[in-house]
Amino acid sequence: MGLAATLRALERATRPYDPEFTDAMKRRWAELPEVARTPGQIVGRHGVGCEGTHGVFPRCNLKCTPCYHSRDANRVRVDGAHTRQEVAAQVRLLRKLRGPRGHTQLIGGEVSLLPPDDHAATLSVMREHGREPMSFTHGDFDYDYLERLALGPDGRPRFSRLSFAAHFDRFMYGRRGIERPPGERELDPYRRRFTAMFARLKRQHGISYFLAHNMTVTPGNLDEIAAVIRANHTAGYGMFSFQPAAFIGDERRWKENYREATPDAVWSQIERGAGARLDYDVFHNGDVRCNRTAYGFYVGSRWFPFLDGDDPRDIAVRDAFFHYLGRVSFTGTPPALLAGKLLRIAVRHPRTVAIALGWLARAMRRVGVLRLLRHRFRVRPVTFVMHQFMDAEQVAPAWELTRRGATSDDPKVRETQERLAACHYAMAHPEDGTLVPACVQHAVLDPAENAALRRLLPIVEVR
Numbered sequence: 297m298g299l300a301a302t303l304r305a306l307e308r309a310t311r312p313y314d315p316e317f318t319d320a321m322k323r324r325w326a327e328l329p330e331v332a333r334t335p336g337q338i339v340g341r342h343g344v345g346c347e348g349t350h351g352v353f354p355r356c357n358l359k360c361t362p363c364y365h366s367r368d369a370n371r372v373r374v375d376g377a378h379t380r381q382e383v384a385a386q387v388r389l390l391r392k393l394r395g396p397r398g399h400t401q402l403i404g405g406e407v408s409l410l411p412p413d414d415h416a417a418t419l420s421v422m423r424e425h426g427r428e429p430m431s432f433t434h435g436d437f438d439y440d441y442l443e444r445l446a447l448g449p450d451g452r453p454r455f456s457r458l459s460f461a462a463h464f465d466r467f468m469y470g471r472r473g474i475e476r477p478p479g480e481r482e483l484d485p486y487r488r489r490f491t492a493m494f495a496r497l498k499r500q501h502g503i504s505y506f507l508a509h510n511m512t513v514t515p516g517n518l519d520e521i522a523a524v525i526r527a528n529h530t531a532g533y534g535m536f537s538f539q540p541a542a543f544i545g546d547e548r549r550w551k552e553n554y555r556e557a558t559p560d561a562v563w564s565q566i567e568r569g570a571g572a573r574l575d576y577d578v579f580h581n582g583d584v585r586c587n588r589t590a591y592g593f594y595v596g597s598r599w600f601p602f603l604d605g606d607d608p609r610d611i612a613v614r615d616a617f618f619h620y621l622g623r624v625s626f627t628g629t630p631p632a633l634l635a636g637k638l639l640r641i642a643v644r645h646p647r648t649v650a651i652a653l654g655w656l657a658r659a660m661r662r663v664g665v666l667r668l669l670r671h672r673f674r675v676r677p678v679t680f681v682m683h684q685f686m687d688a689e690q691v692a693p694a695w696e697l698t699r700r701g702a703t704s705d706d707p708k709v710r711e712t713q714e715r716l717a718a719c720h721y722a723m724a725h726p727e728d729g730t731l732v733p734a735c736v737q738h739a740v741l742d743p744a745e746n747a748a749l750r751r752l753l754p755i756v757e758v759r
């Protein structure tokens with residue numbers, strides 16, 4: 297390639313805004329109900345929301361209470377070819393309807409029941425369609441599995457980066473070494489063992505990683521949230537996500553009055569664990585009744601928010617971020633290209649540099665220079681999330697009305713309809729070209745889907 301052609305290619309590659317990504321976000325914003333068009337709304341301003349797979353490998357080898365899968369899930373064989381084919385069809389539709397970039401969870405039953413080569417091939421298909429994949433696991437697998445997933449038959453890395461969300465809570469039964477955990481504290485070594493495998497993978501093969509820690513919350517472990525965060529914030533997780541239990545999925549596994557673990561009660565326990573007030577109104581992901589999020593970082597044992605919601609100058613930073621950088625796709629863009637895009641924005645809009653420097657100075661003041669020096673400027677980004685699924689009996693009638701294009705007069709049903717309309721977590725149905733909220737998938741569609749899968753992929757008993 298000649299110099300002129302190289303410069304032209306570089307100019308194209310570092311254009312800050314991808315028109316296709318911008319159009320996808322405009323569509324998402326237009327779809328949001330009025331109640332979700334808040335100043336901090338990320339959907340439609342800097343992303344299209346999360347996505348997840350379904351109907352691929354519903355089986356799991358632990359037993360959770362509650363379990364969001366329908367009762368047929370464990371009667372379906374895990375089949376690598378089926379997973380690859382179905383996921384390919386789903387991400388193709390996601391690419392078409394939600395644009396060129398997305399965060400997509402490879403989720404079903406237990407992902408590590410997939411043979412490593414099929415797991416790897418599925419992640420590659422997701423990436424080919426612009427999806428940044430995250431594999432969902434209970435974390436009870438060995439380094440050998442991780443290595444076989446991460447390395448190709450030639451022993452070389454297949455990926456430069458892997459993302460996993462690992463679910464740990466005391467109501468998951470059957471984990472090797474701790475069949476029935478007496479409490480959350482006893483699971484901490486297992487939480488750390490999981491992240492240690494990825495640290496080893498990075499050391500040995502240079503593969504970087506992002507790990508999220510998921511935990512279902514019931515009245516039975518509500519009081520243990522804070523200790524889980526305190527004991528594990530240095531373990532290597534970049535996100536702690538808590539899901540207050542909902543009456544959804546297999547009703548044989550509903551054990552407690554889950555509604556006693558209210559969103560406020562859960563959030564205040566997360567705040568206790570973080571040792572800070574967590575303002576979930578600076579940024580919204582979909583409807584705040586579904587998702588609360590606080591973005592920030594640890595320096596030593598203290599957590600600080602990226603933006604202080606009580607400081608109007610920080611709120612102005614957020615607004616400027618959406619204005620100048622919202623349409624830049626960070627996901628999946630190689631760091632050098634991303635730097636090129638940001639540089640071009642800075643040159644075109646010099647005030648962004650002043651805004652960024654002002655923010656940096658304030659953030660450093662908040663942390664304290666002494667603390668930064670003491671910890672050698674080691675900053676660990678950690679996001680706190682709470683995702684509140686809705687009960688099946690709430691979702692089914694609301695979804696039926698939504699499908700008919702009707703809106704309920706009942707405030708409770710209307711609230712459910714609004715939450716579904718602003719859903720941050722979509723699943724694709726290539727057979728009819730639609731996307732549905734994950735609540736609808738689990739509450740309404742999973743039972744029939746898993747019954748059909750049971751016939752398609754029966755488990756053959758071998759004597």
Ligand code: SF4
Nearest residue numbers: 586685719720734735
């Ligand atoms: S899956 Fe349900 S709870 Fe989650 S964002 Fe969508 S509508 Fe809200």
